[in-house]
Structure formats: C-alpha cells, structure tokens
Amino acid sequence: ATWYAGGGEFRGTGGWTGSYSAYYALGLYQSSDNGESWTLMPNSIAGSPSSADAAFDFVARMAVNPVTGTLFVTNNFSGVYRADSQDLTASFPRVLGSLSAHQYSEVAAGPDGRLVATLSTLNTSGGQSAAGGVYLSEDDGLTWTEITPSTYPAVHQRTLIAIAPSNPDVAYLLTLVSQSLTTGEEDFRFHKINLTTGASEDRSANLPDYPGSRFHGARLYSFLNYAMVLGVKPDDEDFVVVGGIQLYRSTDGFATPIPTFDEASIGGYSAIQVIIDPVYADFYPNHYIDQHAVAFDPADPEVMWNGNDGGVFLTRNVSDDEVVWENTNGGGLNVAQAFTLFISEEAGDPRIATGLQDTGTSYIRDLRSDGGAAEFTPGERIFFNDGGFGYFGSQYVFASISNGRFSRLNYSNAEQTEIQSSTEAANGQGGPIGNALIELMPPGATGFKFYIHPLLIDPNDGQTAYYSDGGTGTITATMWRNPNLNAPNPIPNWQRLDNFALPSGYYYTTYGISRSSPPILYLGATNTFNAGPPRIFRLENANTATDGLEEVSIPNTPTGAFVHSIAVNPEDADELIVVLSNFNILGLYHSADGGQTYIAIEGNLAGTNNDGPSLRSASILPLTTFGDARSVYFVATSVGLFSTMELDGMNTVWTQEATEMTGNVIANHVVSRRSDGRVAVGTHGRGVFVGDVDPTTVANEFGSTTPTGFALAPAAPNPFRGSTRLSFTLPAPGHVSLTIYDVTGRRVAVLLDGVQQAAGTHRVDLEGQGLASGTYIVRLEAEAAGGEGRRFAETQQVTLIR
Template identity: 30%
Template structure:
C-alpha cells in the first residue's frame, strides 16, 4: 500500500471544513447528534532513522550525568538498592518516634493512591504464555509493567510482580513436566525498545526470576543477579529468551542472553556458556561495554525436542562483526551445530518458529540490516529453502512492506495444525497459507489497518508485534502480544481476522506526561504515552481510557474551563481537540508554530514542552528549540488543519538561548504574566510581562545548580509567583532547588533523595514537582521520581526529609509527571509502565474568581493606525463563542477573523490586514465588529502600509 494518503486527506479536510460551524457547539444538548472525526495520528516508529537519534538524545539528555556525559551503568539496580535503604531508614525513624512517645498527630500524613488504569488499554508486551494445566490461566508481562496473571482467559488480571521488584520482563516460560507445572521463569532487560541500542542505557534487567507457585510470587535466581551495581558486568542484564528441557530429569534451563546461549542443569544455580561469547565468566570488575559481544540471541525448542538458537553478526561495536553468527541446532541444548552461516550482511535479530504438527519444519526470520530473510528448514533432510522473495515488499499496493523497525518487533510463528500456515510479525502481522512459497497467499491481518488510508490500527488491534500464542484446545484461537497489550482472535484463519482486547485491567501503559482536566465539570485525566498516543482516562468504577490521538504521545494541557484540550505527538506536533459526551473527537486543529525548531543543533525535543497561560486559555507558550514562541489567541487557528501554522505565532526574540534546547516552561497564577523556563543545559530564566510586546527576560541560573544538567520541570507556587521549584532529572547530580524570591537565590532541597552530599550514588532521577498550598497555611510539596512519588510539608534545605507516597500501590515504578487540580485537590501521577494513579488532597487553596464584569467589554484596538497586526483586547463575563468580522467603509465584509471560543476574563483578537484570500487589503479605514451572546461592539481601525 502506498502511504501518501493524498486523496483521503483532501476528502477529510473538505468534510471537516464543512463542519466548522458545528464543531464549536461545545456543550451538546441531549437531542443533539454528536459529531465525531477521525483523530490525527503519527506512527510510533521506534527505530526509523530519525527517531533512533531523537529518542536517544532525549533520554540521554534527561538522564546522563553531565560531568561524564554517560548514564551510570546499571542505574536501575543502584536506585532500587537506594530506595530499599531509604525505606529501612524511614521505618527506623517511625520506630524511634513511637518509642519516644511522639504524638502521631504530628507525624506527616501520606495520601492514599488508587489506580486510574487505563484498564482497557495495555502497554508494550513481549512475554505471554498459557498454562498447560489450564488454558484459562495466562501469564503476560509488560517490559516496564511487570508480570500479570489471569485465571479467566484474560477477562481480568492480577499483578504478581511486587512493587519493589524489577518490572522489565521480556520472556516467560513454564516447566511442563508432570508435577513441575507450578514452576515458571521470566527473563528481564529489554535491549531494543525500552532503551537505546547501547548496553550502557539505564533500563537493563537483572537476571532471571523464578516462581514455584504458578506465577503468584517471584524470586530472583541469585546466580543471575548483579554483584557489582557500578558496572555492566553481567550478560544476564539482558535476557532475550528462555526455554526448558522437558525431557530431562534435571531442571535444565537454556537462556539466550547478551552475548550467547547459556545452560544450567540445576535450575539456575550454576551456568555454563554453550554457544557464543563466554561473558558469564568474565568477572565482576569487567565492563561489558568494553568487550566485543554478540548483540542479539535467540533460543527455541521444537516439539520434537530439538533446540535451535541464533547469534547475530552485529555486536555492541559498530565496526566489529561476530564470526560465530548464524543459526544452530542441538539435541541436548549443550552441544550445538551451525546449520546456517550469517555473513556479508550485518545480521541482527533472528526469530525461530516450528510446526507442532510437523516439528521437523522450522522457519527462521532474520533482520539482515538490509531487509529481511525468511528460511524454511527441514530437520529430517537438512534442506533449506530461501523464501525471502515472498515477504511483503510493497510491490502489492494492498500490502505494506514488512518492517521490523530494525529488530524491535519481530517474530515467526507456525499454526499448530498446519505447517504451511505461517504468521510473521513486525509493525503488522502477516499470514501465509503456503509457507511464503508464493506472494499470492499472503494476507495482512494485524497492526496498522490495510483498509484505511493513514496510520490507524487494524480493528481492535495495535501495531508493533512481539509474540503470538495458540490455545492448546483450538489452534485457531490465538493471542497476540504487541505495543498495545494483548488481543485475542477465535479464528486466525478468517479474513478479516476479528480481535477482542484482553486488556481488562492489564495495566502496563507507559506514560510520559499527564494532565488533570482543570475544569471542575470534568472527571478525567489525559496524558501522552510511549507507543499509545494520548489517552483520556475517566475517574470512576471502570477507569477505562479513550485514545485521543496516536503516535508517541507528548505533553498535554487543559484550559481552566475544559472545552478545549491539547495533546501532542513526538517532536512537538500539538493539536487542539474538542470532545463530545462520549469523549470522542468532535474537532481538531494542529496549532504548533511553523517556524519553530529551525536550528538543527538546538532542536525541538522528542517529548517537547508547551503550556497554556494559567490565566488565559487561548494563550500558549511553546518551546521551539532555541526560542520561546507565543500565541495570544489559539482560537483563531481554524479547525481541520494538520500542518504547522503561522496564525498568531510570534518568536520571542530575546528568549534565545545560546546552547541546548528549551526543556521546561511554567506560567504563574498569582501574579499574572510571569513565566519561567529552563534548558537542557541547566539554565533558568524568568520572563516578566509575558503577555505583552514589552516582555523582559532575566537569567536566574544559580551557581549552586549542577553544571550542564537537564531542567525537566519548573513549578510555580499558585499563590506566590516568587516561589519556584526547579527539578534536574539527571542521575548523580543534586536534583531539586527552591527559590522564594523569584529565582534571585536558590537553596538545595534534595535532602534524603540524594545518597551523598555531591549527588553521586544511587539516588533517583527526579522528574517533576508540584507545590500545593492549603487553606490551613501548610504547603505540600510532591516529587515524581524514577522510583515513585515523594512528598514533604517541611522543607529544610539539604536536610529536607522526603517520604515515599503510595509505597504499596505506586511502589518503585518510574513516575514521569504529576498534576493536580486546585478546584477540588485531585492529583494524578503518571507511571512509565503501570498506568496512572490518583489521589485526593483535602483543603487546597482554590483558584480565585475571575474578575470579568457583567457584559462584553472591548478596549481600544492597538496600535492604531497599524501596518502589520492590530490587536483588540476584550473581556467576557463567561466562556462562550465569539465572532469577529472586518468590514470596509462601504459595509462590505472583508474577512471573518475569529469564530471560536472566548474564555471568561481577558482575551485578544488579531488582524493582519488581509482579506479572505489572505491578500493585503488597500490602506484605509475598516470596522471590526465583535459579537458575543447578542452583544455587538465595533472598533474603527486604520490600516497603513509601510
């Protein structure tokens, strides 16, 4: 299929423009026909050429120690150890207080956090298996969401990984020997997808875990655990796959790990490398980043007991290739024979699948670095048939090319009852009924939707495939695991294949951002997610989510009054949305500025910040790489557009930064028109008069800030614009700083979240902060970190004591962002792997009432006369529709310049002296007529060309 999509895009825009007058009916009556439109979307292509670099740079900038420019090796293990010590100290303090008879009423109180789901949307899932004793028991795992177990075929789920255990699960397997069925193993550490390609990335695993009670509880195998957290010294940090030998009296485990294949004959107490690089024996003091090693490995056991394994030609060194690359087989999992040599090309991952009906027939699907190769192997004869030419290659306009995104999503599986029905997975699932011996019998059955122009998903399915499993009682019933969680079909031979979601409380979504709708009338939060776009989650009994837009979701925003909501894709593509009663999209407009991010050396970030002015829902500030951009009336941007816009955007020239990119923005509530922004290289600035052309900028970078660190969050006290908290997200630096004089001076308040006075050690990455003033005079401070949420009510400089919130709910899950609503104190936390959590803060200081008068009030237009743009300030008593039209002195309509939402309080409308065709009008006198709820105000303006 060709993906230019021109004809459908033109048609959809025509339809959208015809609905312009309707989409602004933002409070539909009970008898209104609800309008919905297809949401904009973008592919979450993890390993397209552009996104590899952008994602890598984004994560690296956020987390790397700025002194070394490296992410500390095995940081996840180090920070987990740190938080365990942290909890131990906290428990000792509680015991001391109790022994001293301390008044419990004076002890800090913590919030009660409950999961907000989304219960119906899953996250990236690489591991799924069906219990051989009962096919209604399913175990599945997200790569950052831990292991989940269902006893009713996926209709409900229970998380069995403890909150303080490692959640990076990549594979799972059951011991199927009689009497041993309660034994399960899972491997950890996703080498491609959850991290960048470098083994030095922070999200590695920590070996293999074992359960002896059917997956209800898990314990690590000590032999696979890291002994020196300071180094990447164990290949068990990345486990690609695990298989067992059910024909052995011993507890034999064969694991595909970083560098090679290892074997244990005693249930994982001891190991030996049987294929590939012997990295397990290198010793605790060797950094494996410095040892050339095979990057991708795989192990598979066919039903006849023959083992197969693959070793990549690619290594961790770009210029080095492994001479051991190829495909191997073994009768015992110990002694191996190479049956296919991988040479010439930079072979990466090879996946293996065999037929249950004829286990001598085995398929090997490889990413060669220059396309894909599919081999059919006959173990009985040794014959190898290359069927690569019949893989989808885009020559058929109805079938998109097969794409594994550089080995990120890849599998080959064979129908248990038919050796010629073969399923391959990349971004999509394809089925061949003749073993890919021809192209004629290949069908596109999952992932993106082949029947809809664009990047929408296959009905009730999701792109980026990682595994398929078949029900033992009926091999036509199949469960698909992908970046959207789990999906089931009862007939994998149908055309089309019909799926149902099994994400029924399987909460494994990975959030980057979160916003609590600021309207008291709304009962939802919405945020941007990895792989899953932007999702709206209702607060209630089902806690279900609604996908608003696709792609890799970024920052989100809500006006104080609801109605208009803002979401974004990767790389700063921002959309204004309106929703109907069912939270379906009723209109959209792309609103990000066309000129932003022009300097490639100071790019727009992968997850790029923007904010709405807290006092004006039509005013936005956008981080444009090396400049801030400002839009003073978003409502003038017409609905239906999917391209960047120039409407009302202005680059704020004196906000330019010399290096890095703008990485954090926040506006004030208490004193209007104060804004703070930070950069990816550690600078902080304050802007005063941020609403006007007379704005000023002053640098507020403190000499106690960590040099060159990444400012991930700036929060302003909503009742005091001079109190701010600045958060640096890098590892091994001091993380949290507070100012009470508008940034003139700062104090370090990182406190016990640092392991050492210098910030070095295993202290977590702090990602976000919130300041919550309360009616009783107490101010609460909350932090989102890589090991959960922390809070305090008593700041004391470097001696500040932070307490962990939601220890038994959120636990040690990475939390990227927090948001709370002043109208009722509801607070939400966005985790990267376990969805959203919400709680209630009582007695928060509410937002002050807006002073808006009793009717439409319009100020004189300025500058008048004008040569470029003219602005009219007006004030509304309540939020409603505003229309502004320009007439000449003959009474002829020149242009409608506004037909959109005006918010209670102050607003602005702009005209650039053009007509309906965007051509300059003749110099002269014009009348601007503003209409609101039956009121009409007219301004006379003079246009004078230079």
C-alpha cells in the first residue's frame, strides 16, 4: 500500500520560554512499503525550511479518495491541494481556497469517493475571509460546490469533518467559532449534514455542558483548537466521538443532550473538579487529557485508537458503559517530549527523572544489572502539568512545573527508590504526607515567570535553592535564595537578593554552579525584548553572598541571543561552556578562566554561514574517575546529541552520539555525572536516553582510536543551503566511493571514486553549488584492503534548499 506523510506545527510547540514556536516541514513524503521507508516527493518541496513560505510547511490534514486513490492535502494557509498523479513526482495544484485566506482547512473522503472540505473565515493575518464554509466534491476534487448550512456561524475558525462509513450521506461538522473574552469559554457548533439532499441540523445545544470547570471536562474546551477531535463509529452513523481536553461520546449523534458527565465522558479527567490544580489531577483510568486524534478499526468497530498528550491509547470496547483503555506507549513507541531531566550525583544510583511537555515529571529507575539487558521501570508520573527542573535530595525530591511552581515530594520507602506522587500526597496515599507537597516558591516572587522557569538546587549541600523573579511594576528582575529547603517550613527562609537586580528588560534564564566549597554560581541573563546582548555573571560564595556579582559576559554576541545553558566542570570551577540557543548565530563558547575570556567552539556544528543547528544544553564530564585527565564535552542540539574530547576553537569537531537511537531527534537537555560516567539526554519526541562511559573503551567510544565497524553518519546540517558535511568511519584501510544521485537514480556528483582511505573517521563536504533544490541520495561504498573481504554499502537522503 502507498502511504503519505506531511509535517509542521502551525500552532507551534512550547519551549522553556513559554513561547510557541512554529515547526516547519519541508514537503510531503511517500512510502510504497507500508511505512518501512520514505521518500520526499520532489514537487512538494518549495521555499525555506525555516520560514512559512510554501504550501506544505504546515500540513493540516491528508486524505486519500478510497475509490480513485487520489491524495488531497490541506494546510494552514490557503485550502485544499490535489495530487495530479499517484507517482512520486506528482504535482499539487490548489483546487479549493485562496492564498493566505484560510488559517484552517480540512478535508475528508467518504467511502463512495465524495469529498467534503471546510475553510475557515479566519485568515493567516488574523482577519476574516468571505470565502469560508463547507464544500462538497463529487468528481474527485476537480470541482467543488458550497453546502454551508444556513445555521452555520458567519465567522469561524477550525472545523473538523467526519463522514459516516456506514452511510456516506451523513457528515458531521465540529466547529470552533471563537473564545469568549468575558467568560473564557469556547463557542462550539455541531452540525449534521445529508450530503445528497443538503439538509442539515444544528445540534450545538446538545454538546457536553455540565457544572464545573471547563479545564476539567465540564464542557468542550480545546485551547483554541489545539486539542480537538471528531469521529464516527464505522458500523453506526449515530455513534459519534468528540473531544477537547476531555473525550466524550454520543449514541445518537448528539441529537439529544447527555444527562450526566459520567455518561458522556470516556477519557481525559476522571471527574470534574471545580477548583483547578493540575498538580493534583486524577485521570480516567489508564488515559490522559488533551485529545488530538481518534481512529476506528474498520475490521472491528469496537476498537478505537486515540492520540492525546499522553501518547497513543487503545480501547477494544468503545460501546461499553465503562470504556477500558490500553496504554500502547511501550514496545518501541515513545512520544515523550522532555524539557529537562535530572539524575542523582551518586555512582550507580538508578534514579532518573524528566520534566515533560504536557505530562509532568516522570520518574524512572534503571534495573539493569552489570552486563545485563537494558531494563527500566515504566515512567511513573509523580508531578503533573508541564514538568520542569528538579533534584533528588537526601530527604525529599524537588520538582517544578510550568510558570515557576515547585514543591517537594516524599520518598515512600527507606531505600528512597519509591516516590510519593503529588496526587497520592494530596489524597494521603503512597506513604506519609509529612511535610511534603509544600508550595516552595518565594512568596514575594510575583513577577514574570518563564514557562519552564529556572530553578537550581545546589548539589553541594542538596538544600540551597536559587530562584529568579521577573519583577513586577517598577521592580526589576532579581534572584532569590533559600538556604534550607529541607526545613519543616522552608518558606520563611527565602531571601530576596536585591543587589543582584538586572537592568530593565533582562531576566535570569539559566544557572550553572561549581562543585566546590564555597560554591561559585554562574548566571545567564537574556533581554527578552531583543534590546540588548546576552549577559553572563559570576558570584563567588554563592550560598551566602549578598553582593559581589561580577559580570563576565561574552563580547560581541548578538542582541536578543538567549542564554539557554551554562555547564560548569565539576572538578574545575573556572571551566565553563555557555550555550546560546538561537539559530543562525555562533552559540557555543568555552572559558577556562571563569569567564574572563571566551573562545567560540561551535566548530563543525556552525554549518555554512552559521546555519547549523540550534544548541540547547551542554555538560562537561571529567574522566578522572577512570584515571584519565581529559574530559568529554557534550552538547544537546536540534539535530541530536554531540560530543568531543578535544576543544580547538572553531576547528572543534563534534561527533554525533547514539546515531541509531536518538539520531537527529531534537535533544533539549543533557546531564552527566563524574562518579561513574553516566550520561542522560532528554529529547523532544523520543523520551530520555541513558549511556555510560566504559573506562576500558572510553578512547574508542569517543573516536580517538580505530573504530570497530563501517558507518555512515547522518549528514549535518540536513536540510542544507550551501554545503553539508558527510562523515564515515572505516575499521581498516580500504577503497571508498562516495556518490550522489537524484531521486530518479541519475548520478549527479562523485565525491570519492575508489579512493584509498586509512582506518578511522573521514569527512567530506558536499557543496550545493550547481545542484537544484531537492532531495539527493548519498551512497557510500567501501571495501577493506588486503583481501579481508569486508564490504559495506549504505545510503541516506539529504535535502538541498535555496
């Protein structure tokens, strides 16, 4: 079967700052082997991968006509596009809508080949378009007829479509009109349409609406269509599922209201709570909130799949009074989006925790025995909302969530391997409540907070906390310190350090601290109004000082650059790495003298004209535990995790780690511990990965001696504009050919042609000059010299954009 895929996130995905940055796609992909391999469709590529300038930067919906096999695609710009063939080289003319006129558009194909599409009146500039509405095509999308119901709202945003598989005359529409500015409620409309007669019914009044908070499922609420689903059971045209935060069902197509919440709800929260506190939330058994997709199994109508903020879930009894869900987020499926993670400082400690987007703080234990298989406990949600920073203390676990809130949790066994979740603590379950779950924020810190707000627990004593406050009114941003978070009531211990107040427009965005006594604290500050360069500060005697803040900023950094991370060598308080996370700048700097001087070390990560990846986090791992005087330097980037053992300014060569595991997945946060060489990295979409430096093979692992096998590393950057670097390794001397083909199989460049190469790692640059925009195939062929008979061949795709 032929599969298609598109990407992009128009509404964006959240980051540490709380801003929602759009994620751009680059064209459409086709698979002819049921998703085993994918090829970029060349005529779907246009524009730049870093700006909204092409039809398929944001793909909203894809549908295949089951009668003709024709592919239809909608986007967040302009409407419906139709593939003119089923070949890889298909073109995509727009068949409905107008450029920039429709911020939201949807399309659905019925079992008889008829198509329904919806266009929002809301356009891409926030204004209104007159051409929005509902449209029908009966000739495979060549022409369209408007069938907008007379009761349809004149102004509307996103409208979902579901055509009943058992009766192709029946279509349902779920429409978000707007959000009321006075009450905060969302105005939803629900229509049933007969596609043959054009008759329609407005059933909006029968949508779920119960006493209590919209944030806990009392009524349909979607965060302005961020979480919004609609589906129809394959064998019953009246069995309809709708969702926002909560998931509901109706057995008569919402022809009548459903009397109670318990009758309507089949997922999300377990019950409506009038007082909202997501720290202590209870959920529908084995399910989660914020619904994004539903799909019925055509072979078994009782089976329904559901995608939400917690991952992918499956029920085999969707018609039963009590719907039972199975969590399918195992066996290789991982959708966790890690903002942060933290591990214990102690060698061999199995505890790992990660702050996740949408799903709180997840706690994991490493159950591997020496030399055993990789076995980890399933992630246990100990804190809800969006997870942030934390620390495994000697008495408590500290964890933060969005907007700067943080608390402490109890250990519930003597070994401190089990943790009482926030919900258990609130309900008196899972261990003694004691003095846990105290809200620990400084009571006077009422100013601006980043979404994932900076928080540091000093590892030197495990109880001193550093916390920033964005200020309010005429008060500028400053820092707070608490010397004893373990106290029965730690709140009075907070000290506001007004001598560390920042100039207007600046906020503290990250901390790094030495493992020394007394500790040295490094602070990164960013001007969020793009009105000044990033600033770095150093504070000696950080646990007691009330003045003495020294500025050690990096010269000549660009205005508005965001200080994302400061990594301090745990064995040398004067060695640090500063990470600036913006694209298209030099963002990686090293200092060996406490910030008195800096050297840019981005090296091969800088790309051409600084168009390399965005950098997110760094960590310095000294190898003295293994009798080695060197250190390993790690940096988490938007294209994976990289490391080096040799810093050489802009000649530094960074090598991608875990190419077969994390690969090019966005790496947001990396941490390491010197006591046993453990490294952990949190990724955006693939969860957390853990590695350990082996003292007997550390040189091999980090590329200073002969590799043990052939390998072709992922090209970086990819996609690329000017050039991209191709890296490969040879376990022995041999002859190497490196050839470039276009998607038709035509050879367009030969970089190496049977060239003798030594054992080791080699790098070759592919220059884009003379090549057209599009996808190319890189093929590496190598044969070991000396008649050893070892041969190797591997391919990968690279994309050139102009």
